[in-house]
Amino acid sequence: MRRLSVICFCLSLGPLLSPFAIQAAEAPEILLYRYVDSRGVTVLDRQGVPPEYAAKGYEVLNSRGRVVQVVPPPPTAEELEQVQAAKTKATADAQLLRQYSSVDDVDRAKARKLAELDALVDVAKGNILNLNAQQSSLQKQAADQERAGRPVVHALIDQLNDVRDQRQKLQADIVRYQTARAEAEKDFARDRAHLQLLTQ
Template sequence: MTIFRLTSILLLSVVAASALAAGSVRYKWRDAEGNLHYTDSLPADAGVRGYEVINAQGIVVKRVEPAKTPEQRREAKVAADAARAEKDAAERQQRADQQLLAANPTEKDLIETHRQQLEMIDLQLSSQHATLESLERSLTDLLGRAAALERSDRPVPAKLAGQIGDLRRNIETQHALIERRKVERESTVKDFAKELDHYRALREKYGQH
């Protein structure tokens, strides 16, 4: 707030106080039908619709806003909550940006961090593929045993049939896990590209070339 504005507010307060003390004020208000009134006193419900205090020179020295309706109060609360949420989000983003710059002094540092994280995902994928291959070999073995029994007109034991069913379900699950991991990797690559662009913009913004 500027000194001029502060001085104006203080002066207005002094004028209002003096006018009220001197009893030389009038009130400007509207009734329920919207008709404008200038009176020396206020009706009992003036605070609901709001009013203005006017001094002898016709200057408004005080303004009382109308009372808010329940709907207006709800709207004000929604707006205040949205503004607070926006402010909180901006502060979180600022902290995240500061951490990003502090953790990665150079662009090469960030690229290396991305490479290491992708390498971890690739290792997990490799492990999942190895598990899948092992399950498929086991299934092939059990299916071979079951086929041999059928060729010799011998029934396939319930235990063997159950093992075959379990392996097939495990293989389906493993396939799903691998597909999810691949999707995760693709998403991570895109996120890293966006983060790198954001990092470059931050360094440009703060003059870190």
């Protein structure tokens, strides 16, 4: 009977003791922070890592001395540049692979682009020939007026100036097309070589 009373007493204390038992089980584990100070000495600290040392990276250890987390130092400006350069290269590579499936695609695209630029040059040269003929006709009219002892009319002078301006613009266009053609050849050659490396 006495034994039964003791058991009942212990059971009655159970609800009172259980919160303490739970609290002990859920108590946060003590962590240690390991870092290197300005003298090069490895330090273990429960309070944390001072800001001036945290930037160099540190480790978090549990109460048994095992590393549970490694906090690396932040990347340097050079490392950030390298990461950004790698991302830019990866994006460019992916775009090139989407644009061309083989070097033959590059060759066909190059031929189309160069033919387009050559056609623009031919059109500009043809327009210049037409302007040259128009200029010769206007100059003849101006010479006829001068031989007749009359001043050259302003409308004729304006036409001659307009023809001259148009021809200069067309000549500048031809130079621009030819420059674009040379740049296109370089770009396609670079893309072709790079695509060969990516598809090997």
